[in-house]
Amino acid sequence: MTQEMDGDVDTLVRQRIRALRLARGWSLDNLAARSFLSPSNLSRIETGGRRIALDQLVPLARALGTTLDQLVGSPNDDDVVIRPERDERRGMTVWTLARERNPHDMTVAKMRITTPAPSLEGLGVHPGRDWFTVLSGTAELRLGDRLILVEAGNAAEFSTMIPHAIGAHGGPVEVLTMMTQDAHRAHLHDD
Incomplete structure (x- = not known):
């Protein structure tokens, strides 16, 4: 230097x-x-x-x-510009929009989902909370045995200790999501 x-x-x-x-x-x-x-x-x-x-x-x-x-x-x-890489799997495309290390252990990602939310048997849990807003389309938020439709312009926040998943309803959905590191590992790193 x-x-x-x-x-x-x-x-x-x-x-x-x-x-x-x-x-x-x-x-x-x-x-x-x-x-x-x-x-x-x-x-x-x-x-x-x-x-x-x-x-x-x-x-x-x-x-x-x-x-x-x-x-x-x-x-x-x-340190300012993030060039997200596209990651495709299981009916979902993810662009991670935050750096690996950040002060609040949060991950921000844009997701394009093309498949419906799985049934109750396919849901997972982990410590923390998840938040997302729907950019386009309609999201299916499965929380236990409840199916909640979240339309473009609306957001959802929920405890991740409830079995949960996000899917597409009636066509592709794009969401912007903030997740704890536990959620990031559970949703984006399991195969």
Whole structure:
């Protein structure tokens, strides 16, 4: 890393610390108490009057509710643009729209489903909650012995401890879904 790039990252980290502090409505004293650093040190860190050390970044990240990776992450476009790959299986095409690692262990995916929801015997359970919104078509949400139709423009959220599956009703359906990592493993990695 060049000295110029090093300085850019340093400036970006300082801006992120200040922005996160202000977004939470915290004074320097509030963040100091949460991170076990002095308010004067924090002020110098935010303004560039003090070099940022790793032993300061870890408690700052923790206090600000973020990860060290997010705090010091690169600002280039590779961290912004996601080029989803198409994954086809069992009457469903999935485009994963979130990176493998994210702070809330959530996966975001667009799904195109062409088959109806399976019968009760073909349903699974896992810890957590699932959420989806229907982009086009009508989805069949099977929750135990209930079959719920969710039309385009509507959304559904449900406990995944109820046997469940999503299918297509009367033609293909496209949904945008957010799933916990348990749901991602259960729905997108089982064959």
